[in-house]
Amino acid sequence: MGPVPNLTRAxxxxxxxxxxxxxxxxxxxxxxxxxxxxxxxxxxSVVIVVTxxxxxxxxxxxxxxxxxxxxxxxxxxxxxxxxxxxxEFGNRLLxxxxxxxxxxxxxxxxxxxxxxxxxxxxxxxxxWIVMGNAVLGGIVVLVGLNPYTVAAHFLLSTALIAVxxxxxxxxxxxxxxxxxxxxxAVQQLVWCMVAASVLxxxxxxxxxxxxxxxxxxxxxxxxxLDWETVSKLHAVLAWIVVTLTFALWFVLKxxxxxxxxxxxxxxxxxxxxxxxxxxxxxxxxxxxxVLVGLHMFGSCVMWIxxxxxLLSLRERPEAASGPAAPAAQPARATSASIAGPR
Numbered sequence: 001m002g003p004v005p006n007l008t009r010a011x012x013x014x015x016x017x018x019x020x021x022x023x024x025x026x027x028x029x030x031x032x033x034x035x036x037x038x039x040x041x042x043x044x045s046v047v048i049v050v051t052x053x054x055x056x057x058x059x060x061x062x063x064x065x066x067x068x069x070x071x072x073x074x075x076x077x078x079x080x081x082x083x084x085x086x087x088e089f090g091n092r093l094l095x096x097x098x099x100x101x102x103x104x105x106x107x108x109x110x111x112x113x114x115x116x117x118x119x120x121x122x123x124x125x126x127x128w129i130v131m132g133n134a135v136l137g138g139i140v141v142l143v144g145l146n147p148y149t150v151a152a153h154f155l156l157s158t159a160l161i162a163v164x165x166x167x168x169x170x171x172x173x174x175x176x177x178x179x180x181x182x183x184x185a186v187q188q189l190v191w192c193m194v195a196a197s198v199l200x201x202x203x204x205x206x207x208x209x210x211x212x213x214x215x216x217x218x219x220x221x222x223x224x225l226d227w228e229t230v231s232k233l234h235a236v237l238a239w240i241v242v243t244l245t246f247a248l249w250f251v252l253k254x255x256x257x258x259x260x261x262x263x264x265x266x267x268x269x270x271x272x273x274x275x276x277x278x279x280x281x282x283x284x285x286x287x288x289x290v291l292v293g294l295h296m297f298g299s300c301v302m303w304i305x306x307x308x309x310l311l312s313l314r315e316r317p318e319a320a321s322g323p324a325a326p327a328a329q330p331a332r333a334t335s336a337s338i339a340g341p342r
Contacts, residue, residue: 024111031171034119037101037108038171041126042164044094044101046300049157051091053296056208057289061145061215063088067138084217095134102126105167116175122167129160145220147209154205161300165307174318181258182313186251190310193244197306200237201299207234212287231283238276245269248309260312268305275302 063084
């Protein structure tokens with residue numbers, strides 16, 4: 001490490017205005033540190049979804065009946081509120097852990113040399129999503145677990161996972177312009193799969209909003225829809241995503257695509273099969289809470305892998321700092337028009 005620069009009075013004033021700039025001037029993280037920070041933020045974004053599901057599945061959604069305090073007179077849970085209060089307040093505390101993880105990711109990205117503006121903006125995007133979802137979570141409590149606000153709360157968490165996944169992937173890449181590894185036809189197939197996955201997750205929130213797990217032991221209004229019909233629609237969408245994934249894997253094999261997209265697609269297919277098995281078992285066993293929780297976790301993992309498949313269709317090498325090296329000759333593909341540039 002080089003010498004630490006002295007902090008002058010002018011530098012102190014600048015640091016108060018922009019503390020991240022001061023940290024960046026005095027610390028250069030190892031690239032592995034940046035990747036670990038981005039991964040930690042991603043893991044915490046999944047943890048907060050799973051623990052939020054635990055709040056609902058244990059009937060603790062109104063364990064703290066108001067917001068931002070736990071009760072009108074106490075910021076924290078009280079002994080009279082019992083286990084439900086502990087579970088609900090514990091989930092609120094995990095929001096601070098999530099904020100710390102996202103903050104670490106922002107600081108690490110901002111301090112990396114050379115400065116990567118896009119990576120830093122992805123960290124800030126996570127921060128503002130977390131802040132927005134915290135406010136939305138408070139609204140969920142204040143309106144008595146209205147199922148539409150609960151669905152919006154989950155969808156915003158899904159958006160957080162998406163941004164965290166992209167940041168994690170970008171932390172492992174360079175900043176050169178992206179180079180596609182497959183052709184336009186394959187890219188369009190993947191985008192269809194992504195769109196079907198978004199619809200699958202959205203309908204899943206409707207299944208929750210119309211289903212029996214309301215998040216509280218008292219009567220909470222449900223979405224005025226037939227739960228079994230919505231569940232069957234959810235299953236149909238799941239089979240569409242599975243079919244598109246299998247078709248993508250078949251096409252990638254046929255065109256001799258690079259290993260990255262093939263591996264991610266195969267992993268996604270296996271995740272979908274496991275998620276489908278859990279979904280059918282929970283449906284035919286009257287929705288036991290443990291399986292519903294596993295299904296929520298599987299939804300997060302599935303969404304991450306859908307995005308990983310999408311991001312694997314291109315590569316972003318390190319930007320060249322000197323004379324450009326001659327590009328390696330790509331391996332011959334079975335169909336250049338479908339496989340695209342390699």
